[in-house]
Amino acid sequence: MMKKFTLFSLALKNLKRKPLRTSILVIAIGLLVSAFVFALSFVRRVDSSIKITSERLGADLLIVPTGSRGAAEDVLLENEVKSFYMDKGIVERVKKIKGVDELTYQTYLVTITGACCDVPESIVIAFNQDTDFIIKPWLNKKLGRRLQKGEAIVGSESAFNIRIGLTEVDSVLFGNMFKMVGVLDKTGTGLDNAIFIDDENIADIVRGGKANIKSGQISLIFAKIKKGHDPYKVAGEIEDSIIEVDAVARKDIGKNIINTLRDINRIFSITVILASILSVFLVWAVFSAIANERAKEIGIMRAIGAKEYHVVRLFFLEVLVIGSIGSIIGIISGTVLSLLMAKSFTILKNLAADLNTVERVFIATLSFLIGTVVCVAGALSPIQRIKKLEPLLAIKEE
Amino acid sequence: MIEIKNLIKTYNIGGQTIKAVDNVSLMIEKGDLVSIVGHSGSGKTTLLSLIGGLTMPASGSVIIDGIDIWSMGDDKLSEFRNKKISFIYQFSSLIPTLTVLENVMLPTAFGSHDENAEEYAKKLLDTVGLKDKMTSYPSQLSGGQQRRVAIARAFINKPEIILADEPTGDLDEETEKEILSLFHSMNREKNITFVIVTHDKEIANQAKRKLKMGNGSIKEL
Ligand SMILES: Nc1ncnc2c1ncn2[C@@H]1O[C@H](COP(=O)(O)OP(=O)(O)OP(=O)(O)O)[C@@H](O)[C@H]1O
Ligand SMILES: [Mg+2]
Numbered sequence: 001m002m003k004k005f006t007l008f009s010l011a012l013k014n015l016k017r018k019p020l021r022t023s024i025l026v027i028a029i030g031l032l033v034s035a036f037v038f039a040l041s042f043v044r045r046v047d048s049s050i051k052i053t054s055e056r057l058g059a060d061l062l063i064v065p066t067g068s069r070g071a072a073e074d075v076l077l078e079n080e081v082k083s084f085y086m087d088k089g090i091v092e093r094v095k096k097i098k099g100v101d102e103l104t105y106q107t108y109l110v111t112i113t114g115a116c117c118d119v120p121e122s123i124v125i126a127f128n129q130d131t132d133f134i135i136k137p138w139l140n141k142k143l144g145r146r147l148q149k150g151e152a153i154v155g156s157e158s159a160f161n162i163r164i165g166l167t168e169v170d171s172v173l174f175g176n177m178f179k180m181v182g183v184l185d186k187t188g189t190g191l192d193n194a195i196f197i198d199d200e201n202i203a204d205i206v207r208g209g210k211a212n213i214k215s216g217q218i219s220l221i222f223a224k225i226k227k228g229h230d231p232y233k234v235a236g237e238i239e240d241s242i243i244e245v246d247a248v249a250r251k252d253i254g255k256n257i258i259n260t261l262r263d264i265n266r267i268f269s270i271t272v273i274l275a276s277i278l279s280v281f282l283v284w285a286v287f288s289a290i291a292n293e294r295a296k297e298i299g300i301m302r303a304i305g306a307k308e309y310h311v312v313r314l315f316f317l318e319v320l321v322i323g324s325i326g327s328i329i330g331i332i333s334g335t336v337l338s339l340l341m342a343k344s345f346t347i348l349k350n351l352a353a354d355l356n357t358v359e360r361v362f363i364a365t366l367s368f369l370i371g372t373v374v375c376v377a378g379a380l381s382p383i384q385r386i387k388k389l390e391p392l393l394a395i396k397e398e
Numbered sequence: 399m400i401e402i403k404n405l406i407k408t409y410n411i412g413g414q415t416i417k418a419v420d421n422v423s424l425m426i427e428k429g430d431l432v433s434i435v436g437h438s439g440s441g442k443t444t445l446l447s448l449i450g451g452l453t454m455p456a457s458g459s460v461i462i463d464g465i466d467i468w469s470m471g472d473d474k475l476s477e478f479r480n481k482k483i484s485f486i487y488q489f490s491s492l493i494p495t496l497t498v499l500e501n502v503m504l505p506t507a508f509g510s511h512d513e514n515a516e517e518y519a520k521k522l523l524d525t526v527g528l529k530d531k532m533t534s535y536p537s538q539l540s541g542g543q544q545r546r547v548a549i550a551r552a553f554i555n556k557p558e559i560i561l562a563d564e565p566t567g568d569l570d571e572e573t574e575k576e577i578l579s580l581f582h583s584m585n586r587e588k589n590i591t592f593v594i595v596t597h598d599k600e601i602a603n604q605a606k607r608k609l610k611m612g613n614g615s616i617k618e619l
Contacts, residue, residue, distance in 0.1 A: 007507060010496070014495060017495060297493050297494075300491050300492075301504070302476070303452055303479060303487075303491075304479065304480065304484075304508065304551070305476055305477065305479045305480020305481070305505050305509060305555070306476065306480075306508045307472065307473050307476040307508065308473075308476075309473075310476075390453055390454070391452040391453070392447045392452040392453035393453070395452070395487060395489060395491060
């Protein structure tokens with residue numbers, strides 16, 4: 001027996017009166033919130049991957065063979081294993097374009113699976129250590145020296161994939177023996193899934209004939225722009241004077257994905273909005289029924305001194321209990337769903353960056369608000385109606 | 399003191415206007431014990447509800463201790479219904495989800511918290527003979543027992559006025575007597591004003607003042 005009689009305990013008792021109806025409402029809110037959590041996690045994750053990658057690459061321009069822009073973005077943003085080539089002579093031609101400062105180039109090689117002692121299919125990036133400014137910061141931090149010929153260093157994810165630890169192991173890449181000398185820290189980009197070698201090794205690999213590459217080929221060029229030059233202008237100039245390449249400004253890296261994402265985003269938004277409207281109606285219908293059922297009780301309470309505010313508070317407590325439980329269930333199931341789906345959604349599976357705790361908390365908070373606001377919005381008009389009931393009329397109702 | 403001036407309450411049914419209370423003027427002194435008799439449909443419940451602030455008059459005023467209750471805002475009127483006045487209904491009026499004890503204590507949830515409310519509620523339940531039913535729910539009680547819970551509830555906030563609408567309607571003679579003696583002793587000891595609507599001649603005759611309603615009008619007996 002409670003000592004002090006509170007409206008909250010009354011609200012809980014009211015909810016227990018029709019457990020099935022209460023559960024249906026809670027589940028409906030849970031579904032809505034979990035759809036919201038899922039959609040938001042998806043969008044935020046793709047978004048932050050693109051941002052991190054374009055920031056960390058440290059280049060103003062990305063220059064790729066004409067038509068290979070998508071493939072390049074797939075490698076850099078989504079860890080896909082793809083190769084595309086252009087002539088190495090293009091490096092010199094790009095250098096001559098006004099506004100171009102430093103540049104470096106990389107060659108992407110795809111390993112072949114199945115053969116003995118080969119690593120599983122992954123991308124091998126041959127880079128030029130004399131000009132490189134993309135890998136160097138990470139390499140310096142981990143190895144503190146240049147990579148020698150016959151040595152390879154692996155990205156953090158890739159290390160996991162090919163199961164090498166911190167110990168040095170030898171692996172066969174394209175028929176050549178490589179000494180794995182270390183694992184790079186996580187960069188949060190597609191580079192985490194690559195294996196890095198110096199481009200001196202390419203000659204041997206070409207000679208071995210086990211990679212689909214001819215001598216004198218590279219995959220892409222990263223360029224820095226001189227101060228005061230507009231990256232878009234320089235990119236345009238490069239494309240105009242060298243028809244074999246596409247030039248992508250840093251801000252545009254991932255634009256293709258962003259466009260796709262925008263469509264997905266729109267679909268998610270429409271779904272969530274429709275689901276919200278549906279939930280508002282559901283809450284409205286249920287609370288209208290509740291208001292009718294309890295008219296007499298509310299009349300009695302008003303007659304013995306409940307103010308309009310007490311009636312509103314009593315109902316809001318019920319609404320908030322439903323909203324919070326539903327939202328919490330939704331947040332948990334939505335998060336679990338997005339983690340499970342991450343494994344089967346290609347676009348998510350390959351994304352470099354994961355959501356951090358701050359973002360997850362942000363998503364959870366926002367979703368909680370959505371769940372509660374939907375409940376309150378649906379219950380508002382029935383509550384307004386019932387608080388205005390005349391006590392005498394309400395009491396006489398049977 | 400209750401002052402009723404030219405009180406009119408009308409209902410519209412199917413285009414016809416019924417005057418349920420028709421220009422009633424009345425003074426009830428503090429500490430009085432008034433009975434109202436009258437035919438079914440003569441307007442007794444309506445008059446009582448107007449005095450108790452449960453329904454709005456078409457015109458006229460109800461002035462209690464100098465304040466026109468229908469000029470107060472909803473908050474003040476609710477406070478007035480909570481503290482000053484208690485209503486015992488002709489209809490069943492308990493909250494089904496609450497136990498008997500909780501029902502009796504319910505008015506305290508809408509006012510200032512009183513440490514001794516639970517003790518007092520138990521004492522009142524004892525007085526109406528329901529000490530052993532405190533943890534029962536209304537659906538587990540008989541009609542007369544429910545009525546007695548409502549009577550106990552009417553006293554919980556120590557009101558100055560009690561408006562009782564056929565309070566002993568479904569009680570046996572024995573219990574009826576006990577309830578009546580409770581009313582009389584509360585009237586005597588605590589100077590609570592009682593207005594009791596009844597069909598029972600005995601109850602009416604025991605009142606200090608007797609009124610009769612007919613067709614919405616009231617007259618002294
Ligand atoms: N909500 C309503 N709508 C229309 N008419 C009503 C309403 N409530 C009461 N009336 C009418 O007002 C008149 C007075 O009703 P009231 O309930 O005050 O009678 P009463 O004297 O209490 O009767 P009883 O002794 O049967 O309880 C009746 O004619 C009744 O039909
Ligand atoms: Mg009546």
